[in-house]
Amino acid sequence: MGEASKVSRYLYTVIILFVIWLFLTNSLDPQELTMGFVLSLIIAALTYQVFTKYGLSNLHPKRILYTVAYIPYFLWAMIMANLDVAYRVLHPKRPINPGIVEIKTNLTNDIAKLVLANSITLTPGTMSVDVKGDRLYIHWIDVKDPSLEGASKHIGKPFEKFLRVIFHDDN
Amino acid sequence: MVKRILAIIFILVIGFWIANALAKVPFGEDKMLVGKYYLENVKEQTGAINAVTAVVVNYRGFDTLGEVTVLFIASTGVAALLWRRREERSAEVDGSLILKTGSRVLLPFIMLFGAYIFIHGHLTPGGGFPGGATIATAFLMIYLAYKEYEIDHNLFEPLEGLSGVSYVAVGLIGLAIGGYFLFDWIWQIWEVGDIGRLLSAGFIPIIYTIIGIKVGTELTGIIDRMIKESKEVEG
Numbered sequence: 306m307g308e309a310s311k312v313s314r315y316l317y318t319v320i321i322l323f324v325i326w327l328f329l330t331n332s333l334d335p336q337e338l339t340m341g342f343v344l345s346l347i348i349a350a351l352t353y354q355v356f357t358k359y360g361l362s363n364l365h366p367k368r369i370l371y372t373v374a375y376i377p378y379f380l381w382a383m384i385m386a387n388l389d390v391a392y393r394v395l396h397p398k399r400p401i402n403p404g405i406v407e408i409k410t411n412l413t414n415d416i417a418k419l420v421l422a423n424s425i426t427l428t429p430g431t432m433s434v435d436v437k438g439d440r441l442y443i444h445w446i447d448v449k450d451p452s453l454e455g456a457s458k459h460i461g462k463p464f465e466k467f468l469r470v471i472f473h474d475d476n
Numbered sequence: 477m478v479k480r481i482l483a484i485i486f487i488l489v490i491g492f493w494i495a496n497a498l499a500k501v502p503f504g505e506d507k508m509l510v511g512k513y514y515l516e517n518v519k520e521q522t523g524a525i526n527a528v529t530a531v532v533v534n535y536r537g538f539d540t541l542g543e544v545t546v547l548f549i550a551s552t553g554v555a556a557l558l559w560r561r562r563e564e565r566s567a568e569v570d571g572s573l574i575l576k577t578g579s580r581v582l583l584p585f586i587m588l589f590g591a592y593i594f595i596h597g598h599l600t601p602g603g604g605f606p607g608g609a610t611i612a613t614a615f616l617m618i619y620l621a622y623k624e625y626e627i628d629h630n631l632f633e634p635l636e637g638l639s640g641v642s643y644v645a646v647g648l649i650g651l652a653i654g655g656y657f658l659f660d661w662i663w664q665i666w667e668v669g670d671i672g673r674l675l676s677a678g679f680i681p682i683i684y685t686i687i688g689i690k691v692g693t694e695l696t697g698i699i700d701r702m703i704k705e706s707k708e709v710e711g
Binding site: 318321322325326330334336337340348349351352353355415416422423433435436437 | 572673
């Protein structure tokens with residue numbers, strides 16, 4: 306999928322900034338809305354070129370749905386990983402087997418890779434060390450499977466199925 | 477032994493002094509007359525909810541103009557010290573993909589947040605200085621991520637000068653209308669806005685927007701100067 310037109314990219318940036326403004330001010334006062342709208346227009350004009358590539362098509366209902374679904378999914382994964390690490394810390398025998406593994410990702414979009422790497426880092430027990438091309442290097446507290454395929458299936462795949470749709474890798 | 481006795485005497489003497497000094501301070505009374513005056517009159521006189529901002533921009537506006545000048549001198553000083561040894565970045569490679577993408581995607585959000593901080597200076601904690609610093613961090617991140625990146629000096633430097641001039645201009649308009657420098661004519665004569673909403677507090681949001689732009693561009697300029705350490709000029 307190619308780049309969207311300038312107008313579409315600009316409008317998308319304005320919309321996202323305005324939504325963020327609504328969250329920041331937590332107010333529907335017309336003065337706040339006007340100021341937010343003006344600021345969104347100005348800041349979007351300065352930054353839309355670096356901010357987005359696909360423009361308004363990011364707001365396709367299917368992508369919004371997947372984004373909304375991703376939040377509880379990710380929070381759940383984070384809670385489970387927290388409990389798992391807490392268990393390892395408190396266990397008298399300290400059952401850890403740390404190491405750095407390489408995983409492969411099918412995502413091609415840079416922003417998708419960024420979100421994937423950060424999702425991996427934010428779930429305790431795994432931490433992204435580096436991204437090179439389609440490979441991520443992950444420090445893993447308990448290496449269950451050192452092979453490329455096995456590690457990818459354990460660490461990356463659960464997040465990837467969401468990110469692929471959210472960030473336009475679904476073609 | 478003598479040492480210990482001397483130490484005890486010394487401590488007793490200090491204790492006596494401190495006790496004497498504190499004995500004259502009335503207990504439980506409000507000594508902060510100036511602070512009390514500000515807190516009691518801030519709403520009627522300036523229209524701002526945030527008393528700190530009102531003191532900084534309105535009651536002591538001249539002092540803040542001085543602070544802005546100090547920052548300007550600091551930035552000029554950095555430029556003067558480093559002007560012969562610029563041009564080259566020492567970074568050999570760009571940042572990793574995560575840093576590069578992250579700084580690019582977060583740029584609009586950080587700028588919006590900085591603008592939010594300085595626009596709401598009279599309502600919430602914050603104001604022009606933290607707002608401007610927030611905006612400068614966005615550019616710092618881009619500088620760290622991309623070794624080729626350089627701000628548009630033709631845009632930043634005039635903007636910095638223009639915001640400094642507009643601050644003085646706002647002060648001079650006050651002088652013309654109200655009779656003294658930095659007189660808040662918008663609140664005291666025009667009486668624009670309702671206390672507690674965005675449009676209130678006279679010229680505080682205007683001055684804070686000016687300060688926000690000035691601090692943002694100035695700190696970004698300092699970052700630009702300092703990150704290009706480099707190739708000493710021979711001779």
